Amino acid sequence: MIKQALFGLLLAGSTAAVAQTTTQPATDPLSPAVPTTTPSGTVPATPAQPADPATATPATPATPATPTTQAEVEATPPTDTAGIVAADWSKYDTNGNKSLSRTEFTKWVTTLQTAAGQKAPTSAYLTGAFRTADADKSGTVSETELVKFLGS
Numbered sequence: 443m444i445k446q447a448l449f450g451l452l453l454a455g456s457t458a459a460v461a462q463t464t465t466q467p468a469t470d471p472l473s474p475a476v477p478t479t480t481p482s483g484t485v486p487a488t489p490a491q492p493a494d495p496a497t498a499t500p501a502t503p504a505t506p507a508t509p510t511t512q513a514e515v516e517a518t519p520p521t522d523t524a525g526i527v528a529a530d531w532s533k534y535d536t537n538g539n540k541s542l543s544r545t546e547f548t549k550w551v552t553t554l555q556t557a558a559g560q561k562a563p564t565s566a567y568l569t570g571a572f573r574t575a576d577a578d579k580s581g582t583v584s585e586t587e588l589v590k591f592l593g594s
Contacts, residue, residue, distance in 0.1 A: 528585070541585075542581060547588075548572070577591075
């Protein structure tokens, strides 16, 4: 309570100390200027003028940052389906034959679904997905087939 009273006195005292005397120009050129006191030295503000649309310059949209070094380019993950498949292909094409066996395909699809917060796919789902992805019915899924399957 004492702190509040002291703060109130301090505040009241500082307001009086901040009041300033300003000189307002006389409206009659032959009479002297008249000094006036305003609280805290404030002077009424001049109202802002609205912008003229005819002469206004539109804002330039920000450009997204682009990688500048090869390391930044390589560290930037792809966002399109083809780029994601290309970036991860060697991780799942474990025998390096440029196509996914049913086992490799199953591992990839299971990883994708669990990473997306979904339950692991059932065997029936994986069988149907593999048949759908293997568009040329070769018994394997190529990179192109996987891109089409994931993009659909």
